[in-house]
Amino acid sequence: MSWSLKGFSLLAIAAISFAAPTFSVSVNPLPLLPGETASVSVKAYTNSPPQGEFAGQPLRFVWDGESWVAFLGVHALTKPGKYHLRICLPSGPCQEMELSVAPKDYPLERLRLPAEKTVLLKPELVKEEREIVAKAYSTFSAKPMWFLPFSPPLKGELVVTSPFGLRRAYGNSPPSGFHDGVDFRAKEGTPVYAPAPGRVILAKELLLRGKMVILDHGAGVMSGFLHLSEIDVKEGQEVKRGELIGKVGNTGLSTAPHLHWEVRVNGVAVNPLTWLEKSFRPERPPFLKNQRAWLRLIP
Ligand SMILES: [Zn+2]
Structure with missing residues (x-):
């Protein structure tokens, strides 16, 4: 009995370590607009940055205290439509999504x-x-x-x-x-x-x-x-x-x-x-946020 339990727990560990780690991606603001900025955040606790590409534009991620973030510029002459975003973690798993660029006419x-x-x-x-x-x-x-x-x-x-x-x-x-x-x-x-x-x-x-x-x-x-x-x-x-x-x-x-x-x-x-109007970042440095959390614990 104890042997079969051990076998089960070994299997469980194997299943956890081989499962593809999931990660979340958020893009802000949406829809994208020609000539405007957006931030792409990736919640993944990896040592090195994710790799990403939007409509052929390589994204460069930096650690922002809570997530990886890349700042994205949408070219002013981009035609409205759907554009491809692809993000991959250094360990391999990728996420792909279509992002809409809404129309904006410039005189x-x-x-x-x-x-x-x-x-x-x-x-x-x-x-x-x-x-x-x-x-x-x-x-x-x-x-x-x-x-x-x-x-x-x-x-x-x-x-x-x-x-x-x-x-x-x-x-x-x-x-x-x-x-x-x-x-x-x-x-x-x-x-x-x-x-x-x-x-x-x-x-x-x-x-x-x-x-x-x-x-x-x-x-x-x-x-x-x-x-x-x-x-x-x-x-x-x-x-x-x-x-x-x-x-x-x-x-x-x-x-x-x-x-x-x-x-x-x-x-x-x-x-x-x-x-x-916008910083495209959390408005408070993460260490200050933590300080506030600590201060709340002090009576
Ligand atoms: Zn000018």
Whole structure:
């Protein structure tokens, strides 16, 4: 009798260790929208991150204290429809699901540039600069440095002169792309502040973008500030939320002083204004949550 019980418990252990471990995946918010951000959370207690892909875009997971999380940017020109998400744990099991991208139409804007500025649109100059910026935006540091929704990069009332996603055409040519950031009206010399903690990965004067600063906020989330009149940070420097990084200007391919602020998530340009409302993270660092739990135990 005791022998057969032992046999049963051995079988039970074998069954547990060979069963595929389950894990849960949540995506927030749904449905996805072109030009917007979403977070993909995976609850799985593994030592190394899951692997994931959304519509051909590799996802990069970082540990967020309670789960693995990847931040996902939906390209502004994504057509509405169903797109494939696949997540696999390092040990092998995978989950697949179809995610809906809902429609979102962006209006068309025609820009007229002064003749001396159109020379800046020469393809070889555009390409060279695009490579410098793409290289900076391809930086990846695993630790997300922000907890709160971003703070506005300008103080006072924000006046949007050109929203994110606007389809753009120069002169009479067909649309050459879309506006990959948001433009705020501001006078030359207005201070520009870091919207979230980050590390300066680019602080440089470029032909089209003018004086530009790029901040790496971690986990593939970055923001860029263009056409500045002055840069007040150095590459490699860490900045706090609200720290001065530069001043508004009209440098590069710009027709009047303004601040162009762009946010890249996993390499994809997304609407920065959404980041002023949502952090896409638990709003409290996990250690603070635990502290509160401990405090509740103290009479
Ligand atoms: Zn702009």
